[in-house]
Amino acid sequence: MADTWLPSLKTATPQERFELAAKLARLGVKLTQPSAEVRDRLRASYEQDSAQLIASSQVIAVQFQTVAAANNYWRN
Amino acid sequence: MADTWLPSLKTATPQERFELAAKLARLGVKLTQPSAEVRDRLRASYEQDSAQLIASSQVIAVQFQTVAAANNYWRN
Amino acid sequence: MADTWLPSLKTATPQERFELAAKLARLGVKLTQPSAEVRDRLRASYEQDSAQLIASSQVIAVQFQTVAAANNYWRN
Amino acid sequence: MADTWLPSLKTATPQERFELAAKLARLGVKLTQPSAEVRDRLRASYEQDSAQLIASSQVIAVQFQTVAAANNYWRN
Amino acid sequence: MADTWLPSLKTATPQERFELAAKLARLGVKLTQPSAEVRDRLRASYEQDSAQLIASSQVIAVQFQTVAAANNYWRN
Amino acid sequence: MADTWLPSLKTATPQERFELAAKLARLGVKLTQPSAEVRDRLRASYEQDSAQLIASSQVIAVQFQTVAAANNYWRN
Numbered sequence: 001m002a003d004t005w006l007p008s009l010k011t012a013t014p015q016e017r018f019e020l021a022a023k024l025a026r027l028g029v030k031l032t033q034p035s036a037e038v039r040d041r042l043r044a045s046y047e048q049d050s051a052q053l054i055a056s057s058q059v060i061a062v063q064f065q066t067v068a069a070a071n072n073y074w075r076n
Numbered sequence: 077m078a079d080t081w082l083p084s085l086k087t088a089t090p091q092e093r094f095e096l097a098a099k100l101a102r103l104g105v106k107l108t109q110p111s112a113e114v115r116d117r118l119r120a121s122y123e124q125d126s127a128q129l130i131a132s133s134q135v136i137a138v139q140f141q142t143v144a145a146a147n148n149y150w151r152n
Numbered sequence: 153m154a155d156t157w158l159p160s161l162k163t164a165t166p167q168e169r170f171e172l173a174a175k176l177a178r179l180g181v182k183l184t185q186p187s188a189e190v191r192d193r194l195r196a197s198y199e200q201d202s203a204q205l206i207a208s209s210q211v212i213a214v215q216f217q218t219v220a221a222a223n224n225y226w227r228n
Numbered sequence: 229m230a231d232t233w234l235p236s237l238k239t240a241t242p243q244e245r246f247e248l249a250a251k252l253a254r255l256g257v258k259l260t261q262p263s264a265e266v267r268d269r270l271r272a273s274y275e276q277d278s279a280q281l282i283a284s285s286q287v288i289a290v291q292f293q294t295v296a297a298a299n300n301y302w303r304n
Numbered sequence: 305m306a307d308t309w310l311p312s313l314k315t316a317t318p319q320e321r322f323e324l325a326a327k328l329a330r331l332g333v334k335l336t337q338p339s340a341e342v343r344d345r346l347r348a349s350y351e352q353d354s355a356q357l358i359a360s361s362q363v364i365a366v367q368f369q370t371v372a373a374a375n376n377y378w379r380n
Numbered sequence: 381m382a383d384t385w386l387p388s389l390k391t392a393t394p395q396e397r398f399e400l401a402a403k404l405a406r407l408g409v410k411l412t413q414p415s416a417e418v419r420d421r422l423r424a425s426y427e428q429d430s431a432q433l434i435a436s437s438q439v440i441a442v443q444f445q446t447v448a449a450a451n452n453y454w455r456n
Binding site (some may be wrong): 089090091094095098123124125126127129130131132133134136137138140141144145149 | 158
Binding site (some may be wrong): 241242243246247250275276277278279281282283284285286288289290292293296297301 | 308309310311312313328329330331332333335336337342346347349350353355356359360362363366367369370373374376
């Protein structure tokens, strides 16, 4: 992977935080399977599999908790 | 997706928070599978599958934690 | 669903909190599968399936964390 | 179930807390499948299934977080 | 099980905390399946099954959160 | 395993924290299956299995919460 792929968790809007959470979920897969070719091949099947889509949404939800806490739940 | 799909986590009632949590769970699926057509097709099967309904409820539960914390557990 | 199905997370006893957590877990399923008829049919199979019962208990556990935190872990 | 099955989360030792977490995990199953007869029958199979034992341990872990927080992580 | 199997969550180093988390994950299995003989037999299969090893790591991760919080994230 | 394999959770950048979370996820597997030979063999199959890659990302997400909290969400 590129040298710097996660510079900060600071984000300006809820939507950016959610997108960052989704990026972190993908990074978790990427660290385990570094080959973009293999990931692309796998994508073709899991994006048609609702159980795996729900599992992906679960990972995003856990990452979103972290991004939200890191940004103090945008209360200030 | 539309340009702004998550303007805020601020909500007025517990019920609105729960509905927002369910929306965030769906957004997690949407970011992974952007095609509404594919999602509609998949819906027909997972909404008849109790294991996947329980898994969906799990994602909502995790998102509900975040929405609850973001709203300070509605204590003030 | 009825207009108001989640008026508050305030509860008086640990047991009421646990029952509320179980209700929230069911609400997560209900928001995804609104048909009571379909849910009743599915119930017949998942209530005989230990893996799904454990998964249901997991959702209740996550919801119980939220209800507990919302009630300040009943320390005051 | 008996009228009062969860009087308090207050416990005196880490071990009692862990046992309470395990009890809460079982209560989550009990609320979904109230029949002791069915649960006993299911037990015979899941206690021989490592995947389900790991899933049970996961539910206990989540409940243990709640019991630990409710007891202020036994720091005072 | 022996009378006292969880005397404390206090630990001196990050590594001891991680090992305690792994012990708690095993205790969760032990409370559900008390027979050492059955657990040993099951071990032979799940330690060759990557999905179950990942699930075990997930339980350790949740328990590690509790041990970390109990030790105030070793900031003092 | 080597005598000291987890000296600290202190890290300097978000990226190092994410990499530490991935290391902790692997350590959870390692404590359960200590044989490097078996883990290498299993790797060949799970790195081609999207469901297991998503499950791995889930473990990393949970560990990332702990590392993030331990570093005070890098707010100071």
